[in-house]
Amino acid sequence: MIYLDNSATTKPNPEVLKSFQQVSQSFFANPSSIHQLGGETEKLLIKSKQQAADLLQVHEDEIVFTSGGTEGNNLAIKGIAFEHQGRGKHIITSEIEHPSVYEACKSLESLGFDITYLPVNHNGVVSVEDVERAIRKDTILISIMHVNNELGSIQPIQEIGKVAKKHPKLFFHVDYVQGLGKLPIMLHNSGIDLCTMSGHKIHGLKGTGILYLRRGVKLFPLFHGGEQERKIRSGTENLAGAVSFVKALRLIMIRESSERTNLFQLHQYLRSELDMIDGIEINTPKESAPHIMNFSIPGLKPEVMIHTLGKQGIFISTKSACSSKDLDESRIIKACGFKEARSKSALRVSLTYDNTLEEINEFLSKLKEALKQLKDVME
Known part of the structure; x- marks a missing residue:
C-alpha cells in the first residue's frame, strides 16, 4: 500500500x-x-x-x-x-x-x-x-x-x-x-x-x-x-x-526539525516529475508547504483516476476530505482563477515524513500507465 x-x-x-x-x-x-x-x-x-x-x-x-x-x-x-x-x-x-x-x-x-x-x-x-x-x-x-x-x-x-x-x-x-x-x-x-x-x-x-x-x-x-x-x-x-x-x-516536532529538508526535496522531485507528464497541469504554487501537491488532468474526472490507482493500492484524493464526495468543481482552485476544466479535475497528493522516494516513483509510474490506458479508452 x-x-x-x-x-x-x-x-x-x-x-x-x-x-x-x-x-x-x-x-x-x-x-x-x-x-x-x-x-x-x-x-x-x-x-x-x-x-x-x-x-x-x-x-x-x-x-x-x-x-x-x-x-x-x-x-x-x-x-x-x-x-x-x-x-x-x-x-x-x-x-x-x-x-x-x-x-x-x-x-x-x-x-x-x-x-x-x-x-x-x-x-x-x-x-x-x-x-x-x-x-x-x-x-x-x-x-x-x-x-x-x-x-x-x-x-x-x-x-x-x-x-x-x-x-x-x-x-x-x-x-x-x-x-x-x-x-x-x-x-x-x-x-x-x-x-x-x-x-x-x-x-x-x-x-x-x-x-x-x-x-x-x-x-x-x-x-x-x-x-x-x-x-x-x-x-x-x-x-x-x-x-x-x-x-x-x-x-512530530522532533521529525519536523530533523526531516523537513527531506520532505521538501521529495516534494520538489514530485513536482518536477509531474511537470514533465503530458496532460497534467500543476495547481500548487512553487512556494508552498512541503507536503501538498495539487494538479489537474483536464478532461478526466478525478474520481476515475482515484479509483484506478486505488485498485493498485495507491491512495490519493480530490479536494478536502470534508468535501471530497461532492464531485463538482473545487471552490479553492476556482478561487485562484483557474478555468472550470482545471477546477473540476483537480487531484491532491499529500505526503508525510514516512513517504519514500521509492513510493513516489511507483506512484508516478502507475499514474503514467493509468493516463495512457484512460486516454486509449477515451479515444
Whole structure:
C-alpha cells in the first residue's frame, strides 16, 4: 500500500496509540471527581496541558483541549462572534478557507453578521494589503488559515499578525491544522489570538486537538454544562486523547526539525516529475508547504483516476476530505482563477515524513500507465 492522502488523515504513530491505551486503562476516573482516583487523573490532565504549552512556547492557561480542527475553528469563530457582537458584527476571512471556517462564517451571515471573503491571487495567497483595507470600525475577527489544505499555499500569517496588532479591538484566528508539524509558526507575541490544531493530521488520533487561546481573550462557549476547560468547553475531559495529542505533537516536532529538508526535496522531485507528464497541469504554487501537491488532468474526472490507482493500492484524493464526495468543481482552485476544466479535475497528493522516494516513483509510474490506458479508452 502506498498512502498519499496524509492531508485527509495520517496513520497513528504506535507510540501515540500506546499512550492512549495506557491512560485509558490506568487513568479512567473523571478528572472532576473529588476522590483520589479523580485527583490523580486531574494531575495528569494538568501535566498534559503544561507539556503542550511548553512545546508551543505559550502559557498553560492558553491551552484548550478540543476534539480537533472543526470544533476548534467553530469555537474560535463563533465564540468570538457571539461574545463580542455588541462591539461589531464584521468578520474578515478568505475565499479558500477549510469548510469548517467557511461554513461557520456562512452560518453567522444567516444570523446577521457581515462577512468579507477576501480573494486570493493565482497562487492561492491572500494579500496583506487587502486584509488591512478590509478592516473597519466594527471588525471583530480576522480568520485566515496558515496552509491551504488543497493547494498547499502558505498565507502571510506573520504579516497579518502585525496588522492585527495595530487594531487591539479585533482578534486574529489562524487555522493551523495543515501547517502543524510541517511549517512552524510562533504564537507568543505574534498578533495571533486564537489558533486551531488537530491530532489526526500529525499521526495522532481522530477526536483530539487544541485551541490556543491567548490570555485575556474571551469566548462565548458553544457547549454549556459542567464548566470544564475554564468554562470554555464543558464536558468530561478526554484525558487519554489529550495525552495522546501531546505525545503526537512532541514526536512530530522532533521529525519536523530533523526531516523537513527531506520532505521538501521529495516534494520538489514530485513536482518536477509531474511537470514533465503530458496532460497534467500543476495547481500548487512553487512556494508552498512541503507536503501538498495539487494538479489537474483536464478532461478526466478525478474520481476515475482515484479509483484506478486505488485498485493498485495507491491512495490519493480530490479536494478536502470534508468535501471530497461532492464531485463538482473545487471552490479553492476556482478561487485562484483557474478555468472550470482545471477546477473540476483537480487531484491532491499529500505526503508525510514516512513517504519514500521509492513510493513516489511507483506512484508516478502507475499514474503514467493509468493516463495512457484512460486516454486509449477515451479515444
